[in-house]
Amino acid sequence: MKKLSLRTRVVTGAVVVAALGAGTFGAMSASASAPAAAPAAAVKADTGNRNLQQTTHLTVAAATKAAQATLDAAKKENQRVSVAVVDRNGNTIVSLRGDGAGPQSPESAVKKAYTAVSWNAPTSELAKRLEQAPNLKDIPGTLFLAGGAPVQAKGAPVAGIGVAGAPSGDLDEKFAQAGVASLAR
Numbered sequence: 779m780k781k782l783s784l785r786t787r788v789v790t791g792a793v794v795v796a797a798l799g800a801g802t803f804g805a806m807s808a809s810a811s812a813p814a815a816a817p818a819a820a821v822k823a824d825t826g827n828r829n830l831q832q833t834t835h836l837t838v839a840a841a842t843k844a845a846q847a848t849l850d851a852a853k854k855e856n857q858r859v860s861v862a863v864v865d866r867n868g869n870t871i872v873s874l875r876g877d878g879a880g881p882q883s884p885e886s887a888v889k890k891a892y893t894a895v896s897w898n899a900p901t902s903e904l905a906k907r908l909e910q911a912p913n914l915k916d917i918p919g920t921l922f923l924a925g926g927a928p929v930q931a932k933g934a935p936v937a938g939i940g941v942a943g944a945p946s947g948d949l950d951e952k953f954a955q956a957g958v959a960s961l962a963r
Contacts (some may be wrong), residue, residue, distance in 0.1 A: 780849030789939065798937070800950075832864065836929065836937045840961060841871040844929070844939055847960030849876050852944065852953045859943035859953060862887040864895055866936050868919065885942035891940030892919050898935040901926035902951050925950030927958050 836844075841863040848861040853876070861881035862873040870891075875884045881928040893901050902924035908914055915922050921940075924947025929937035939957040 780783045791878060805838045807844060810938055811960060815828070828858065830839040833937045834934075835930045836863065837963075838871060840938065844937075844957040844960050845872045845874050848939060848941055848953050848957035849874060851956035852949075855945060855949070857944045857949060857953070859941050860884040860887045860963060861953070861957065862891045863957070864888065864940070866895060868892045868895060868938075871937070879943040881954060886921060886923075886942035887940040889919060889921035889940065890923065890926030892926075892940035892955075893938070894928045894940065894954075895935045896920065897937030898928045898930070899907070899953075900928070901940075902922070902947060905947075917929050921948075922945050927954040929961060931959055 845861045845863050849859070852859045852861075857879035858880070859875050860873070860875040862880045862884070863870055863871045870888055873884055873888060890901050893904060897904055903923060904914070904926075905924060906921045908922055914920070925942055925944075926938055926940040928935045929939060939954045941954045941957075944950045944953065
């Protein structure tokens, strides 16, 4: 192969650099003038879209109000309890351990709230169902003892309130119902 002169190599290099620069500049100019396309995966968020559904959830403020009303009702009767408010999906929104409540009560309150919202019924009623279906108690995260009450909107569950720590489940459930009632005011 024949060796190229220095002058030929410099000129050839300059031509290559100029061609690459022109190509890059042209590509940048072309993409700058093209309008940006909308993402193909974007979903229009409107109620007419069949792929979306609208749900009702308690706000943190409403859940806190209900939890405090529950503790206040228990305090009036000299009871030391814990209260939990969970959303429709069973996620804890608020959990309060009342002064002097037992160490087991916060976890029990969450489970009672979860159970109430899952079946849209007070846990005292659900505990009675165990006679016909004893395996219900094996469902993780549930507790079939009185003390849980569902919060409903148009008959559908939107939250659950669970109370634990009073000497009886009936008292726990009475206090949970006071929390539910506070949301109507």
